[in-house]
């Protein structure tokens with residue numbers, strides 16, 4: 001099901017033609033630069049494996065912290081300008097990650113629809129060459145990805161890259177040869193996320209979410225991807241924020257949130273991690289951002305910052 005929260009297609013003019021390609025002005029892009037992976041990290045490079053990719057946590061939210069009207073309801077929150085901003089972010093990261101809940105609910109494209117700047121100079125409308133690698137966290141291989149999935153169709157059309165679907169060893173056993181072949185035929189693959197040695201906390205994390213973040217980020221790096229934007233959905237974002245809240249692990253490098261001027265009401269998919277409790281049993285200091293900047297884009301505002309540690 002798809003739902004658009006009115007008003008959405010208000011300010012117009014970032015999509016300028018029927019090809020659906022978006023324009024994000026260089027002046028707005030410049031303002032985001034301090035919050036993006038260093039430009040030396042080439043979005044399409046296959047760099048040597050290291051410890052962790054650059055991680056940007058980015059999503060669009062309502063004023064009541066909802067990502068969507070309800071689980072399974074694709075909800076448009078971003079206006080045209082902030083949508084173009086998100087697609088610009090996609091051109092600046094090697095990978096884009098969502099949880100399987102989002103893949104099933106939204107059937108997302110996860111490509112970059114920004115106009116190529118080199119084409120623009122010559123008056124040619126062509127798609128940006130930097131396409132992020134879509135990653136879907138699907139521990140038990142429940143996403144029935146197929147030829148009709150938007151991400152597969154876009155990869156076939158060479159308008160995006162084939163998805164990497166992260167599964168556990170047990171999940172991998174459930175993947176049929178047919179499905180594996182289909183994903184591989186568009187340049188994607190199923191990737192087994194091997195678990196590192198378990199601490200008690202990690203075993204708990206794996207039990208509740210399917211994956212330990214450290215393992216996921218290590219695997220992304222091992223795949224030669226040096227930056228990733230994590231888009232959602234609610235469970236993915238909340239589990240990441242819970243770890244940031246607990247301290248000790250510094251996973252998120254940058255946070256970029258689009259805030260849309262609407263309340264979705266009760267029943268939405270919320271960004272709302274559980275309150276942290278300190279060793280003394282009292283509420284621990286909440287997660288907060290530092291180096292914050294606010295960027296109005298159309299009727300939305302985009303908040304950028306880094307997690308205060």
Ligand SMILES: NC(=O)C1=CN([C@@H]2O[C@H](COP(=O)(O)OP(=O)(O)OC[C@H]3O[C@@H](n4cnc5c(N)ncnc54)[C@H](O)[C@@H]3O)[C@@H](O)[C@H]2O)C=CC1
Nearest residue numbers: 059060067068099100101102209211232233234235236239
């Ligand atoms: N407004 C926005 O920017 C966005 C909105 N959404 C919305 O979010 C909703 C989907 O959110 P959810 O149902 O919460 O699903 P989700 O997309 O967060 O996926 C959750 C699943 O991911 C898997 N997973 C693996 N490792 C995990 C980990 N470490 N932490 C958490 N999950 C892990 C688990 O199987 C879990 O069930 C949809 O309605 C979608 O439209 C999704 C992305 C962005």
Ligand SMILES: Nc1nc(O)c(N)c(N[C@@H]2O[C@H](COP(=O)(O)O)[C@@H](O)[C@H]2O)n1
Nearest residue numbers: 060075076077078086106108109110231
């Ligand atoms: N930035 C942003 N604004 C919204 O209003 C949204 N609903 C989302 N959702 C995310 O974008 C994915 C869909 O986009 P494509 O089909 O890939 O163009 C969706 O799955 C969410 O991850 N984001």
